[in-house]
Amino acid sequence: MNSQTITQGAPQALHHTWLIARQEVIKGFFNRRGIIALLAFVLVWGLILFYPIKQAASYLADPAIREGLASLSAVASPRKLLSWEIPELALFWVISLYWFPLFAILSSADQFATDKSRKTFRFLVQRTGREPLFFGRVLGQMLLQSSYILVAGAATLLLILFRDPALIPAALRDCVLVLLNLFIVITPYIALMAVLSLYASSARQATMLAVLVWCVISIVSALLGYYQPTLPSLDWLLPGSQIDLLVDNTPSGALIHAPLPVVQSAVLLLAGLFYMKRIAL
Amino acid sequence: MNLIETDKLTKRYGSKLALDGVSLELKPGRPVALVGPNGAGKTTLMSLLCGYIRQDSGEMRILGHTPGHAALLGKVSALPQDALLDPNFTVIEQLGFFARLQGFGPKDAQHEALRVLELVDLKDSAKSKPGALSHGMAKRVAIAQSLIGTPKLVLLDEPTAGLDPANARAIRDLIASTSGDTTFMISSHNLEELERLCDTVLYLDKGKLSQSLSLSSLDAKRSVAEAHLTLSLHSEARADLQPRLSSLPGVTHVKAQASGREFILSYAPKPTGHDTYELELALFRLLAQEGISYRQVLNGKSLEDKLFS
Known part of the structure; x- marks a missing residue:
C-alpha cells in the first residue's frame, strides 16, 4: 500500500504547525468553553492564593514554626520543602504539582476528539499534513497550559511582593525554576491526552479513558508488585509517577527527575503521531 | 499526465x-x-x-x-x-x-x-x-x-x-x-x-x-450504428402514438416509458452531410398533425436512460 503520509518541506511544516498552534490558543482563550475554563481557573487560583497560600505562608515565614514542623517527625517532615526561602512559593509548588496535571487532563481532553467526530479535520488535511496538524494541536495545548502556569506564578509573585518586596529577586529566581518544573511535569499529561483524544469521540470519553488508563496501570502494577516483587514497578509508565518525589524537594533538585516526564512525553507523542498518520479522518 | x-x-x-x-x-x-x-x-x-x-x-x-x-x-x-x-x-x-x-x-x-x-x-x-x-x-x-x-x-x-x-x-x-x-x-x-x-x-x-x-461528442453519435431521440410529452399519449412513431423514417424501435409520457426512438443515423434532421422534422410534423403538446425532444437518451436502460 502506498504511504499517504505527507512529507512537507520543513519550513512549510513548521509554519503550518505554528499556524495551527496559534489557532488552538485563540480557541482556548476566546471561545465560550475556553473563557469558562479561564474564569474557573482564575476563581480557583484566587481562592488558593488568598486562603491556603497566603494564610499558611504567614505562619511558615516564622522560623520558629518551621523548626517546630521540622522536628515533628524525622521521617514525615518535609525538610527540603521547609528549607525554601519563600514559603508562598513552596506552597504554590505543592498545590501546583497536583492541580496542574489534573487541569491539563481536563482541559486538553479535546485536542482532537470533537473535531475528528465532526470531520472538521477533512477541511484541514487538504491544506496541511497530518504531522503539523498533530504537533500544532499539541503545541497549542502546551502554550495554553504554560500561560495558565505563568499567570498563577505571576499572581504568587504579586502575593510575595505585597508581603515583602525585598524577597522579589530570590522569588523570581526560584519562580523560574518552579515554572520550568511544572511545565515539564504537565507535558506527558498533554501528550497522553493527545493520544486518547485521537481515539475518543468526545472530550468526556477521552477523560474517561484517562481514568481507565490510570486505574488499569495502577492495578496491574500493584498486582505485579505483590506477586512478582523482584520485578521493577510499572508506575513509571504513568505520567506524574515522579510527583511524590518532587513534593519535598527544592526547585533545582526537582529538575533531576525531569528525564522521566521528558521520555514519557517523547514516547507518547511518537505513538500519537503514528496513530494520527493511520486513522480515518 | x-x-x-x-x-x-x-x-x-x-x-x-x-x-x-x-x-x-x-x-x-x-x-x-x-x-x-x-x-x-x-x-x-x-x-x-x-x-x-x-x-x-x-x-x-x-x-x-x-x-x-x-x-x-x-x-x-x-x-x-x-x-x-x-x-x-x-x-x-x-x-x-x-x-x-x-x-x-x-x-x-x-x-x-x-x-x-x-x-x-x-x-x-x-x-x-x-x-x-x-x-x-x-x-x-x-x-x-x-x-x-x-x-x-x-x-x-x-x-x-x-x-x-x-x-x-x-x-x-x-x-x-x-x-x-x-x-x-x-x-x-x-x-x-x-x-x-x-x-x-x-x-x-x-x-x-x-x-x-x-457525454461529450454529438458527432460521435452519428458514427454509431444506432442513435436515439427522447420525446417527452405534457400528458399521457394516445395508444396509437407508439406505432405511428415507429413508422417514422429510419426508426427501428420505440420504447414507451413514464406511463406513456415519454418515448425513446431508436434509429439508424445517416452520415454527416445527408438529411441529418429528417427524422426530427418528421416527428414535429406528426406532433403538429395530431395536436400533441410536447415538453421536450432530447437528442439522444437522458443520462438515466443511458445508465439504466
Missing part, C-alpha cells in the same frame, strides 16, 4: 467490501460525474482520493502523486460529505485560516476568503459562526472553501443536496464557470444536473466501476 489514476483500488469496512478493484484514468478537463446507488462506494472513493482514509490494496495517483502528498496541498480540494466547520470560529476566520495554510499572507487570506464567499453569495455571512447558518448556507460555505486558491481538482460530494433550487442552480453555474482551470469530480444522485455539467460519467455499483460514459 493523468489527473486521476487508480489501479485495482480496494477498500473494506470490516467484512463489507466498499470498493472492489476500481481502476480508472481521468484526464484534466470538463467535470466528471460519479454516480451510483447508495452504498455503491462513491464517498469511499472520494475519501480515498482526498487522503481521509487509506486503501486496503491497489494504487492511486493524483497528478502523479499519492493522495495527501505535499505536492498536492492546495491543488486538490474537496467538499467532504457531512464535514462541519469549527463552531468556535466565524466563517471568515476559518476560511482565512485555510487560505493561510495554503500559503496566503494574512491580508491576502482575508481577501481570498471574501472572494470565495462572494462566489457562493455569502459575503454577508462572513462574520457569522457556522452554527448560525442554515444547512444550505453551510453547504455553500463548504463549497466556497473548496475554491480557495487555484485547485487543479475539486471533489464535490453531493454539492447541491439540501440546497433550494435557486442556490442549486447558482452552484451549477459556478461549477460550469470555474471549470476552465479546475477539474471537478461531482458525486450526486441528481442525474439531470450531472448531465448538464459533466463530460464523463463514472457509474459505481456495489463497489465496482460498472460503466464509464462520455
Whole structure:
C-alpha cells in the first residue's frame, strides 16, 4: 500500500504547525468553553492564593514554626520543602504539582476528539499534513497550559511582593525554576491526552479513558508488585509517577527527575503521531 | 499526465467490501460525474482520493502523486460529505485560516476568503459562526472553501443536496464557470444536473466501476450504428402514438416509458452531410398533425436512460 503520509518541506511544516498552534490558543482563550475554563481557573487560583497560600505562608515565614514542623517527625517532615526561602512559593509548588496535571487532563481532553467526530479535520488535511496538524494541536495545548502556569506564578509573585518586596529577586529566581518544573511535569499529561483524544469521540470519553488508563496501570502494577516483587514497578509508565518525589524537594533538585516526564512525553507523542498518520479522518 | 489514476483500488469496512478493484484514468478537463446507488462506494472513493482514509490494496495517483502528498496541498480540494466547520470560529476566520495554510499572507487570506464567499453569495455571512447558518448556507460555505486558491481538482460530494433550487442552480453555474482551470469530480444522485455539467460519467455499483460514459461528442453519435431521440410529452399519449412513431423514417424501435409520457426512438443515423434532421422534422410534423403538446425532444437518451436502460 502506498504511504499517504505527507512529507512537507520543513519550513512549510513548521509554519503550518505554528499556524495551527496559534489557532488552538485563540480557541482556548476566546471561545465560550475556553473563557469558562479561564474564569474557573482564575476563581480557583484566587481562592488558593488568598486562603491556603497566603494564610499558611504567614505562619511558615516564622522560623520558629518551621523548626517546630521540622522536628515533628524525622521521617514525615518535609525538610527540603521547609528549607525554601519563600514559603508562598513552596506552597504554590505543592498545590501546583497536583492541580496542574489534573487541569491539563481536563482541559486538553479535546485536542482532537470533537473535531475528528465532526470531520472538521477533512477541511484541514487538504491544506496541511497530518504531522503539523498533530504537533500544532499539541503545541497549542502546551502554550495554553504554560500561560495558565505563568499567570498563577505571576499572581504568587504579586502575593510575595505585597508581603515583602525585598524577597522579589530570590522569588523570581526560584519562580523560574518552579515554572520550568511544572511545565515539564504537565507535558506527558498533554501528550497522553493527545493520544486518547485521537481515539475518543468526545472530550468526556477521552477523560474517561484517562481514568481507565490510570486505574488499569495502577492495578496491574500493584498486582505485579505483590506477586512478582523482584520485578521493577510499572508506575513509571504513568505520567506524574515522579510527583511524590518532587513534593519535598527544592526547585533545582526537582529538575533531576525531569528525564522521566521528558521520555514519557517523547514516547507518547511518537505513538500519537503514528496513530494520527493511520486513522480515518 | 493523468489527473486521476487508480489501479485495482480496494477498500473494506470490516467484512463489507466498499470498493472492489476500481481502476480508472481521468484526464484534466470538463467535470466528471460519479454516480451510483447508495452504498455503491462513491464517498469511499472520494475519501480515498482526498487522503481521509487509506486503501486496503491497489494504487492511486493524483497528478502523479499519492493522495495527501505535499505536492498536492492546495491543488486538490474537496467538499467532504457531512464535514462541519469549527463552531468556535466565524466563517471568515476559518476560511482565512485555510487560505493561510495554503500559503496566503494574512491580508491576502482575508481577501481570498471574501472572494470565495462572494462566489457562493455569502459575503454577508462572513462574520457569522457556522452554527448560525442554515444547512444550505453551510453547504455553500463548504463549497466556497473548496475554491480557495487555484485547485487543479475539486471533489464535490453531493454539492447541491439540501440546497433550494435557486442556490442549486447558482452552484451549477459556478461549477460550469470555474471549470476552465479546475477539474471537478461531482458525486450526486441528481442525474439531470450531472448531465448538464459533466463530460464523463463514472457509474459505481456495489463497489465496482460498472460503466464509464462520455457525454461529450454529438458527432460521435452519428458514427454509431444506432442513435436515439427522447420525446417527452405534457400528458399521457394516445395508444396509437407508439406505432405511428415507429413508422417514422429510419426508426427501428420505440420504447414507451413514464406511463406513456415519454418515448425513446431508436434509429439508424445517416452520415454527416445527408438529411441529418429528417427524422426530427418528421416527428414535429406528426406532433403538429395530431395536436400533441410536447415538453421536450432530447437528442439522444437522458443520462438515466443511458445508465439504466
